[in-house]
Amino acid sequence: MTIAPIRAMHSAEQSAEESTVEPRPADDAVFATRRDIEGRLLWLSTAIVHHANRVRPNASGIKVGGHQASSASMVSIMTALWFGRLRAEDRVSVKPHASPVLHAINFLQGRLDAAHLPTLRAFGGLQSYPSRSKDPDQVDYSTGSVGIGATATVWGAIARRYVSEDAGRPAGRQYALVGDAELDEGAIWEAVLDPQVAGLGELVWIVDLNRQSLDRVVPGAAADRLQQMFASAGWQVLTVKYGALLEGLFERVGGAALRERLDAMSNPEYQRLLRCTAGELRERLPGAGPQAEAVAGLLGQLDDATLLAALRNLGGHDLAALDGALAAIDDRRPTVIFAYTVKGYGLPTQGHPQNHSALLTDAQYDELAASLGMDPRHPWERFPAETAAGRLCAQTAARLERTAVAAVAPSPVPVDIGRTPTGSATTQAALGRVLLDLTRAAPETARRIVTVSPDVSSSTNMGGWVNKVGVWAPSERVDWFHDDAETVLHWREKPTGQHIELGIAETNLVGLLGELGATWSRWGRPLLPIGVLYDPFVQRALEPWSFGIYAGGQSILVGTPSGVTLAPEGGAHQSITTPSLGIEQPGCTTWEPAFAIDTEWTLLAALSRLGRSDGGSAYLRLSTRPVDQSLAMVPTDPAARERRRRQAVAGAYLLHRAEAPQVTIVAMGALVTEAVQAAQRLAQQGVPADVVCVTSPGLLFQALQARHGQGTGESWILDQAFPADRATPMVTVLDGHPHTLAFLAGIHQVASRTLGVSRFGQSGSLQDVYRHHGIDTDSIISAALDLAL
Incomplete structure (x- = not known):
């Protein structure tokens, strides 16, 4: 069998020219067996979608959906990979719309019972897209949000190296099967261009280049440009364009003209030819150029069946050509394989x-x-065990058998380090202080912590932690500023470092967080990952972080600085809607502490929930505003201190208790200072006020839902922070959108005023900006008097 040549770009400098990598000679028997499996996978993946839509009862009449065409374009690629080159230590991220092919592969290997195949998109059945947490069979990466599945392999590779005994040696390859339309996603290129990626030789992306998106044929021939972009980033680029039949025709008289015609043809024209009969092809394919006669002469020598087959004979459907590409991978750098296919x-x-x-x-x-x-x-038939295909399926299952990951309990996290902050402090600075305290109070726990930042370590007060633990790198690098006396932040890069610095790309940050947060289930090595970024950019990272949570990654995201408290920086760096994340984001608990001690307690609580099957993620919203720590009035009695700690972790505590309150001021985060000042001035006017400090609106909302029988949580925190016998009209205030705390008035059905920020901010002094948004002390007093008098 003639093997299609594979064109490889070896570097950015060589990207303008191509060299040929010759694959090993084909074994006809081997590839004949793989073709049998290829056909069965085409059938099973098509039948899975067909059954879900046309056989399974559907009372609603709403289309179930599925992607038969997208699966079909991937069948050859996945056959070549799974039944040829994949190893047990490798991991594969499958493009979302090819999930039926993955389930079919697992079925043929005996890893998925036939009873699951008719359940695609049914409740409790096979998921719409591959899911680590919800599918019944083996799925390495959850995909479904376009682009994130591909980039997950980048962060999975880094996470694997981080927990490996030898950070510089890849432990298995990380494959991503990517649709060509996914390369439109900006997240793809943010990941590809990160400086760390060029050293990840275990990374292999295979692009299903079918030249179609959801709505159309991609109009431009973008393959060359994409190849050059990858090559410029240091990737090995392999292209499998034509299959053996076409390559054989290219060697015949008129073959060079046929290749030139196909190479120059636009994507829409080629796709239109796929819909033509043999007779129409003989008219259209030669074109109108000077080589038309030569092409027509060659086509005249072919029967109709051969002609139709030749047009579709692309490299992405030639098992031998694909095998050659997989054999040509250079493990010293990341590789991308462009496999031309027909959707x-x-x-x-x-x-x-x-x-x-x-x-x-x-x-x-x-x-x-x-x-x-x-x-x-x-429809659900495996190959008989005695056939060549049956034996290959069994051999593949045995080859890919993995040792079960043993569950490892994370190191215990203390609930209270014991420090009582004094003076004036910010919650942002408290984060770094707690991390350093953990290195002394709980060194085993501290060793599990890994922090990640998109180039904002120093501006978010992480400098002390970075100096203490060092920066992670696969191999030790020279710190050329170690002897510079004016250098405050020491950038010591080594395999034992615990901080990972990325470029300015928030999607990369949360992608890595998700994979670091999944090492407990992937490799039996629980980590405690913390990502720190500016709070205004949390929303930019929210969708991929949310997807990482869905995929089983447990992590802590810290947004700081936050709110309009960044008064001089104006609307560009002021966040408004982030406080409500804890109410709205599944799998995540949000805390916004007001004091340094609250930061410690909530951070420790968040760390204790990571790396475990019943755990979850957390988001901490911190501030750069200095706050007088004496306002926290932390009890000195150990039992009373523990009671306060439990309340702070649970969502709220009564900070200031009036004799006979006429109004309750509920404040969160940096606005506690104004709330306390307002209560003091109201008391002078004969209007006593309680002050409740909220640390987690999300936990309070869950407690209220549980009280109403709409959840399984506990509601005790409502009785302690908002006791019924102290229920009064309520003013809520926070440095964020006022709806975040608006539900609290419903605890006892009291009248309320909700103060907060619902407009983009203005630059100015703190006092001016607070006054502009109506969250200053005077505004709180005015709202309280409206309710109380």
Whole structure:
């Protein structure tokens, strides 16, 4: 069998020219067996979607959906990988719309029972897209949010190195099977361009270059540009464009003209030819250029079946060519393989510009079954064990068998280090202080902590921690500023470092957080990952971080500085809506501490929930505003201190108790100072006020839901922070959107005023900005008097 050559770009300097890598000679018997499996995977993946839409009862009548065409374009690639080159230590991120192929592979290996195959997109069944946490079979990476599945392999590679005994040696490859339209996502290029990625030789991306997106044929021939972009970032670039049949034709008289014609052809024109009959092809394919006669002469020598097959004979469907590409991977640097494919290959819908979500009709389904030798009435069939394909499936299952990951309990986290802060302090600075305290009070726990930052370590008060633990790198690097007396932040890079610095890309930060937060389940090595970024940019990172939580990654995200308290910096650096994340984000608890001691207690509580099957993630919203720590009035009695700690962790505590309150001021974070001042001035006017300090609106909302029978949590914190016998009209105030705390008035159905920030900020002094948004002391007093008098 003739093997299609593979074109490789070896560096950015060589990107303008291509060299040929010759794959090993094909073993006809080996590839014949793989082709049998390829056909069965095409059938099973198509049948899984067909059954979900046209066989399973559907009372609602709403389309179930699925992606037969997107799966079909990946069948050859996944056959070549799983049944040829994949090893047990490798991990694979499968493009979202090819999930049926993954389940079919697991079924043929005996890793998934046939009873699951009819359950695609059913409640409790196979998920719409691969899911580590919800699918019943082995899934390495959750995908579904376009682009994130591909970049997850980058962060998975770094996380694997971080927990490895030898950080410089890859432990298995990290494959990502990527749709070409996914390369439109900015997150892809933020990851590719991060300086650390060029050294990840275990990274292999295979691009399914079918030249279609959801709605259309991609108009431009962008492959060359994409290849050059990867090569410029230091990647090895391999291209598998044509299959053996076409390569053989290229060697014949007129073949050079045919190659030139196909290479120059636009994507839409090629896709249109896929819909043509053989007769139409003979008219259209030669084109109108000077080489048309030579092309027509070659086509005239082919029968109709060969002509139709040749047009579709792309490298991404040639198992030998794909195997050669996989054999040519250079493990010294990341690799991307561009595999040209036909979307819907092997289906009646192949190449149609609107085939993305198209479903085969019953007649087309029966026709496909007949062509593949399958019985549509009994679609779920494995190969008999005694056949060559059956033996290969069994051998593949044995080769890919993994040792079960032993659960390792994370180191215990103390609940209270014992320090009582004094003077004036910020919650942002308290974060770094707590991390340093942990290195002395709980060194085993501290060794599990890994911090990540997008180039804001010094500006978020992480300098002391970085100096203490060092910066992680696969190998030790020279610190050329170690003897510079004016250098405050010491950048010591070594394999034992515990801080990872990324470029200015928040999506990269949370992508890495998600994978560091999954090492407990992937490798049995629980880590305590903390990511620190500016709070205004939390929302930029929220979608990929949320997806990481869904995929099982447990981490702590710290947003600081926050709110309009960054008064001089104006709206560009002021966050408004982030306080409500704890109410709205599944799998995450949000805390916004007002005092340094609250920061310590809530951070320790968040750390204790990481790296465990019943754990979860956390978001801490911190401030750069100095606050008088004496306002916290931390009890000196040990029992009373512990009671305060439990309340702070649970969501709120009564900070200031009036004799006979006429109004309750509820404040969060930096605005506690104004709340206390307002209570003092109200008392002078004969309007006593309680002050409640809220640390977590999300936990309070859960408690209220539980009280109403709509959740399984406990509601004791409501009785302690908002006792019924002290229920009065309520003023809520925070440095964020006022709706965050508005629900609290519903605890006892009291009248309320909600103060906060609902407009983009202005630059100015703190007093001016607070006054502008109506969250200053005078505004709190005015709202309280309106309610109390």
